[in-house]
Amino acid sequence: MTTYDSQSKISTGNPPLDDILHGGLTADRLYLVEGMPGTGKTTLALQFLLEGARKGENGLYVTLSETKQELEGVAESHGWSLDNIEIFELIDATDDARLQYTMFEPSEIELGATVDRVLERVKELEPTRVVFDSLSEMRLLSQGSLRYRRQILALKQFFVGRGCTVLLLDDYSGLDDQHLQSIAHGVIRLEHLLSDYGGERRRLRVLKHRGNSFIGGAHDLRIVRGGLKIFPREATDQPIEVAETHLIDSGNEGFDKLLGGGLNAGTSALFLGPAGVGKSSMALQFAIAAADRNERAVLFQFEESVQSLFVRAKGLGFDLQKRVDEGLIQIISLVPGEITPSEFACLVRDSVQPDEQGRRVGIVAIDSVNGYLNAMPHEKFLIIQMHEMLQYLGKRGILTLVVVAQHGMLGQTMGTPVDTSYLADSVVLFRYFEADGKIRQAISVIKKRTGQHERTIREFKLSERGVEIGPPLTEFSGILTGVPEFKGENDSLIDRGDAEGRPS
Numbered sequence: 001m002t003t004y005d006s007q008s009k010i011s012t013g014n015p016p017l018d019d020i021l022h023g024g025l026t027a028d029r030l031y032l033v034e035g036m037p038g039t040g041k042t043t044l045a046l047q048f049l050l051e052g053a054r055k056g057e058n059g060l061y062v063t064l065s066e067t068k069q070e071l072e073g074v075a076e077s078h079g080w081s082l083d084n085i086e087i088f089e090l091i092d093a094t095d096d097a098r099l100q101y102t103m104f105e106p107s108e109i110e111l112g113a114t115v116d117r118v119l120e121r122v123k124e125l126e127p128t129r130v131v132f133d134s135l136s137e138m139r140l141l142s143q144g145s146l147r148y149r150r151q152i153l154a155l156k157q158f159f160v161g162r163g164c165t166v167l168l169l170d171d172y173s174g175l176d177d178q179h180l181q182s183i184a185h186g187v188i189r190l191e192h193l194l195s196d197y198g199g200e201r202r203r204l205r206v207l208k209h210r211g212n213s214f215i216g217g218a219h220d221l222r223i224v225r226g227g228l229k230i231f232p233r234e235a236t237d238q239p240i241e242v243a244e245t246h247l248i249d250s251g252n253e254g255f256d257k258l259l260g261g262g263l264n265a266g267t268s269a270l271f272l273g274p275a276g277v278g279k280s281s282m283a284l285q286f287a288i289a290a291a292d293r294n295e296r297a298v299l300f301q302f303e304e305s306v307q308s309l310f311v312r313a314k315g316l317g318f319d320l321q322k323r324v325d326e327g328l329i330q331i332i333s334l335v336p337g338e339i340t341p342s343e344f345a346c347l348v349r350d351s352v353q354p355d356e357q358g359r360r361v362g363i364v365a366i367d368s369v370n371g372y373l374n375a376m377p378h379e380k381f382l383i384i385q386m387h388e389m390l391q392y393l394g395k396r397g398i399l400t401l402v403v404v405a406q407h408g409m410l411g412q413t414m415g416t417p418v419d420t421s422y423l424a425d426s427v428v429l430f431r432y433f434e435a436d437g438k439i440r441q442a443i444s445v446i447k448k449r450t451g452q453h454e455r456t457i458r459e460f461k462l463s464e465r466g467v468e469i470g471p472p473l474t475e476f477s478g479i480l481t482g483v484p485e486f487k488g489e490n491d492s493l494i495d496r497g498d499a500e501g502r503p504s
Contacts, residue, residue, distance in 0.1 A: 302371025
């Protein structure tokens with residue numbers, strides 16, 4: 001169970017952000033939320049106030065830049081009601097005829113008098129949560145940095161001892177206001193980025209939370225109906241290391257024999273080979289076997305469509321639709337260019353939680369690393385991030401199957417997009433080879449950290465009977481080159497002499 005700091009904390013109204021802050025914001029403090037326009041500052045502030053309203057707390061939204069109607073429009077777009085939140089428009093056009101056609105006239109408004117109106121309203125309402133939107137307008141009113149900073153410091157002193165948590169929203173210009181950051185108890189920054197391909201990227205960073213621990217770094221986020229959807233960079237519920245493991249069989253006797261009985265729970269296995277050789281089918285074989293044991297399996301598809309997966313499963317004799325309907329196999333198809341690393345990691349972590357019936361996930365398959373890299377081409381250190389994710393799954397006792405397509409089809413010139421072999425505890429190598437006038441498939445296990453395994457190379461094929469694995473190819477030399485030399489008898493291959501052959 002996750003433990004947080006002992007200081008009194010309140011929720012931000014956004015559970016993932018509370019997790020990043022290790023429990024939420026320290027109560028009765030002043031915080032700075034900065035970001036470029038359109039990054040979600042107002043949405044985050046409204047979530048903060050609505051959470052207080054849900055708990056029966058008074059909330060005050062002080063606006064210098066937006067009208068009450070505009071704020072209500074933002075709330076309506078998320079399906080919220082602001083009826084229980086006090087909205088105080090600091091500049092009221094009905095108060096002075098000079099302001100009938102402008103929302104803001106810094107030269108005609110005294111900063112001190114303006115702030116005094118806010119403080120008077122705070123004294124009347126005695127709110128538990130307050131939002132100021134935004135400091136950039138107060139900065140214009142002050143007409144000088146020294147006066148502005150003194151006013152912010154006075155504002156902070158006013159709220160001391162009032163039992164009020166304050167969010168100050170500010171437009172981030174790209175230059176850190178270190179004085180303002182030093183005054184605030186905590187600093188949250190929202191960022192807006194443009195990628196080379198795909199949609200816009202938004203991120204959240206906690207720069208400071210005085211006296212408290214938090215998850216540092218950049219956390220991806222999306223603005224969706226219902227608020228900010230934040231994806232923490234790492235899990236807060238890190239599971240305890242799995243001390244003991246057990247073998248998980250594939251449900252295929254020949255494959256399990258080659259693997260030395262199966263693959264160990266809590267480990268990862270790399271299925272490596274050229275396109276179309278049968279890697280994904282082998283991963284599907286494990287998922288079907290897990291479903292037969294009443295364990296759940298999750299398949300993440302970066303490349304193959306769901307329709308194509310069902311067609312392929314039917315061709316192998318697997319009743320995939322039945323397992324999906326029973327909730328034992330979950331297929332998650334991902335759109336290239338739209339997924340972010342933190343979003344994918346959160347998706348994986350959420351998918352492996354036990355379901356309503358208490359059934360745990362035993363198998364996770366990622367098909368493929370190539371699609372994973374291509375889906376996020378603008379990101380760096382994706383393999384390191386995947387390594388962290390594999391460790392998380394391993395600690396939960398989940399067997400993770402990672403599919404990697406090599407470049408090329410035959411011969412020793414084939415290469416991998418990145419060196420991923422160090423990621424996995426086991427590596428299963430798939431190859432095409434030519435023999436008897438046909439293109440055939442071979443499989444071998446070249447690495448297994450836990451337990452023994454066969455070191456032979458076997459032929460296999462895919463048919464309506466599933467995955468068929470033949471005897472060791474002891475009468476061939478040079479299988480991995482793609483053009484082996486035959487040194488044995490005529491019955492050493494599957495279906496040797498079958499003129500028609502079988503599609504794979």
